[in-house]
Amino acid sequence: MDKKKIKEVIDIYRKKFEDLNIEKEAYPHDEFLNFPEIGLKHCYSMLDKMEKFLDEDRIEKSFRWLGFIQGVLWSQKIYTLTELMNHNMPNGQ
Numbered sequence: 001m002d003k004k005k006i007k008e009v010i011d012i013y014r015k016k017f018e019d020l021n022i023e024k025e026a027y028p029h030d031e032f033l034n035f036p037e038i039g040l041k042h043c044y045s046m047l048d049k050m051e052k053f054l055d056e057d058r059i060e061k062s063f064r065w066l067g068f069i070q071g072v073l074w075s076q077k078i079y080t081l082t083e084l085m086n087h088n089m090p091n092g093q
Contacts, residue, residue, distance in 0.1 A: 003054045017044040043069045
């Protein structure tokens, strides 16, 4: 998976958050989630930062954050594992 593909996946998730009317809201890193939907807000806020990491060639950090976001999307029943894997495929969506 290269930078271009990661940016494509970021765009897929950004559109999904917009379609679901999720707002961006960073959550404190030292607190547990009180409500699951806050996790989606936090993930949405991560996408812009991921693009900056890619611009800085911090690919590994982008991969870790992508995995975190995908785990939350699966746990919140937004996407199945198959759908998430297809997002990562060269021609997937």
